[in-house]
Amino acid sequence: MTTTFVTPKVAAAKEIVKDASMMKQKEMMAGHYDRLTSAPQIGAKVAATFVPGNLNELIMCFDLVNNLPEVNAIQNGLRRTSGAFVLEAEKIGHSEDVCTYVKSDIGMMAKGNMAPNGKKFPDPDVLLLSYTGCFTFMKWFELLREQYKCETIMLHTPYMGDGKITKNMTEYMVKQLKEEVIPKLERVSGVKFDIDRLREYLKKSVKAEDDLVRVLQSAKNKPSPIDAYFGAIYYIGPIFGAFRGTDDAIEYYKFLRAEVEDRLAHGQGPVTPDGDMGKEKYRLVVEGPPNYTSFRQFWKMFYDEGAVVVASSYSKVGGVYDLGFRHDPDNPLETLAEYCLGVYTNRSLPMRIDMLSRYIEEYEADGLLINSIKSCNSFSAGQLLMMREVEKRTGKPAAFIESDLVDPRYFSAANIKNRLESYFQMIEQKRAGALAAA
Amino acid sequence: MDASLKKSTTVEIVARANALFEDLSFAAAREWKAAKPGRKVIGYMPIYIPRELIHAADMLALGVLGGGDQLEVIHGDAYYQSYICRIPRSTVELGVSGRLDFVDGMLFPSICDVIRNLSGMWKMMFPHVYVRYFDVPQNYRDDIGGNYYVNELAELRHDLGELRGKPITDDELRFSIALYNENRRLVRELYAFRAERPWQAPAAEAYLVLRAGMVLPVEEHSAMLRDYLAAARAEERPRRDNCRVVVTGAFCEQPPLNLIKSLELAGCYVVDDDLLLVTRWLTADTPIEGDPLRNLASAFLHQSEATAAKYEPDLKEKGQHLVRAVRRSGAEGVIFAAPSFCDPALLDRPMLQHVLKDAGIPYIAFKYAENSGQMQPIREQAGTFSDSIKLWSGT
Helix, strand or coil, X not given: XXXXXXXXXXXXXXXXXXXXXXXXXXXXXXXXXXXXXXXXXXXXXXXXXXXXXXXXXXXXXXXXXXXXXXXXXXXXXXXCCHHHHHHHHHHXXXXXXXXXXXXXXXXXXXXXXXXXXXXXXXXXXXXXXXXXXXXXXXXXHHHHHHHHCCEEEEEECCCECCCCCCHHHHXXXXXXXXXXXXXXXXXXXXXXXXXXXXXXXXXXXXXXXXXXXXXXXXXXXXXCCCCCCHHHHHHHHHHHCXXXXXXXXXXXXXXXXXXXXXXXXXXCCCEECCEECCCCCEEXXXXXXXXXXXXXXXHHHHHCCCEEEEEECHHHCCCCCCCCCCCCCCCHHHHHHHHHHHCHHXXXXXXXXXXXXXXXXXXXXXXXXXXXXXXXXXXXXXXXXHHHHHHXXXXXXXXXXXXXCCCHHHCCHHHHHHHHHXXXXXXXXXXXXXXXXX | CCHHHCCCCHHHHHHHHHHHHHCCCCHHHHHHHHCCCCCEEEEECCCCCCHHHHHHCCEEEEECCCCCCXXXXXXXXXXXXXXXXXXXXXHHHHHHXXXXXXXXXXXXXXXXXXXXXXXXXXHHHCCCCEEEEECCCCCCCHHHHHHHHHHHHHHHHHHXXXXXXXXXXXXXXXXXHHHHHHHHHHHHHHHHHHHHCCCCCCHHHHHHHHHHHHCCCHHHHHHHHHHHHHHHHHCCCCCCCCEEEEEECCCCCCXXXXXXXXXXXXXXXXXXXXXXXXXXXXXCCCCCCCCHHHHHHHHHHHCECCCCCCCCCCHHXXXXXXXXXXXHHCCCEEEEEEECCXXXXXXXXXXXXXXXHHHCCCEEEEEECCCCCCCXXXXXXXXXXXXXXHHHCCC
16 A cells, blocks of 8 residues: 655655555545636536535535635645735735735735646635634635625634533524525525435545544554644645545545554554654644644654654644544534534633643643744634643643744744754653652 | 703813723722622623623623723733734733722623633633623524524523523613613714714714713713713814814724824814724614514614624625715725734725725725824824825815
């Protein structure tokens, strides 16, 4: 199940080993972008929507092709084109203070709207404003609607301010799905809604979700066979994106799980861009999204020091499956509502603190690291309190670094590296103190 | 002459309102609470809370709008990164410094991610205070968003009843709705009067009189509004050669009072704005007859202000509230004044500017923080804007 090849872009032509899951994902993503960019030619219609609150199974019921602007912004971040797009958006009047995902997207449109495969993104036929856990999404699609002037469908997800999902919330969402979202999707697509078709997709989702959870929870082992932050960015791609509910996703997660179990059986740590990680020295829980413009450089700061992330909140931003949620094909609309309501950033701050503290205990982590993102108030507002509270509850040290999603101006490598090194020293001191006390 | 019959002047009324505004210990609200055993105070943040429910529970609705430019933020900055607006940090400062220690409950409306997350922080920091994130529907159908909102209102009504130790009755609620209807009518009257004769009701004065409604019981605030309107109508004041502007974007974190004064000193009469929206969120009287919660819900869905925190389902309608505000108040331009790092206002701004451009309405934009101290750049920008309107508006 392993393919070996040489990537020309890597200095000194380093040999990279790609596992079957990586090959599968690459093929899936390439296929998706080809499908998307050829939509006008093949007569397919396109729905733009978001990762948190992504209703992929429902979208597929209407034969719509899913386009996720955040994922496009991430791609632009990784390819280092987002910086110019952000500047372009600021040039045409968008504030320097607001979300750079939005500005990368707006700037990309202004600069030709090219997909990663070099072809133009088609204009969306519908903006499915199914957002959860972030007010910016609402404004983002109002901005896109102004541009595309297409049908925009709002699905409002109430916030879990009191730490629970109430009957009122679920009924509100189901009613929106039944009476607003589905009829409008039928109208745009010309496809009649079939609830049994939705059930079938949801059954497939569950299979992939089960395997994803097994992969993420493998990090409870020592050494952890995965990196649950940097590595998990790849792992969550298919299920948070355009593939939840597909056979492709089932196959991808089956491969991935087998590979991770194999690494586990051989006592191996995570795979990094530089190959196998060395000895695991620090086990961290990370809160907040990563920086994408210097993603590899950022990751390297961890694995060079033997630091592995064993759990992260960002890998729950498109669905919190490890706490037990699975899509329920027997209650298709209710389960979509529950999914949206339970997404990480739709959880109250006390819930988020509970979750992070629990991760530190269950994954036997050395501490919490917060990567605070300038663009993302949904994540960032309150993180300093979260840090202190998690430290207090777990007795484990926490640290705080700052960067941005896709704006290269807000990634200061030297500053972050310094802080990380200090943090690792702090962990060492804490360990030495604990040993001395024992 | 009997002193009780003496009519107050604008100077006296504004002095009282200013004293309330400057008092960061909230003495008036503390006195109200202390005046009768068992009284309770419920704080709320911008932009909208159905204050009728609080009043119906015999409680005082206290607007908590940050610390302004007079509060030294010592602890609050330790809770927020530099790229987050100032209102949450000064609100935390008010809390941890004990200035809100008499407040029995805090409501955090659905406005943005920062205020939303502050609700969770408040729960953790002040565990003995009743805290609720108050969600509102972004779906405006009576049978969908309306039903959801009625149930949310019912939950709040139930919780406030529990806090009081006695459920809130429909009649109590109807009585409160009537009082707030009257208050909103007076606020609208003040806005209409200012739009007609802005030199008679300067923006800073109107703001202070409105702001008094954040700390006073509604009955007392309505009396103040009536008195101010009567006094402002009776006094003749010099008219300046100012242009007329609508100020928008300032619906949450409040600009310093000096900023509002500076705009008028720089040559811009403020004839409409979105400051303190809670005072006129509902744009028409809420019916008294029938189910009071359903009436409040219906008013929210169909007769409430448009603002960045609300989804606008109709593309054609986006930003038209601003064009209407310009036409209604006879304004000649719009000033976008938004707090730094305010996601809703700043994300909305380009769309609103496009609408204004299409409508041929000139605008300028700047940012502020509630503690901005340097007004000279704003004065220069507003002055240039005023000059350009006066010189070029006919061309």
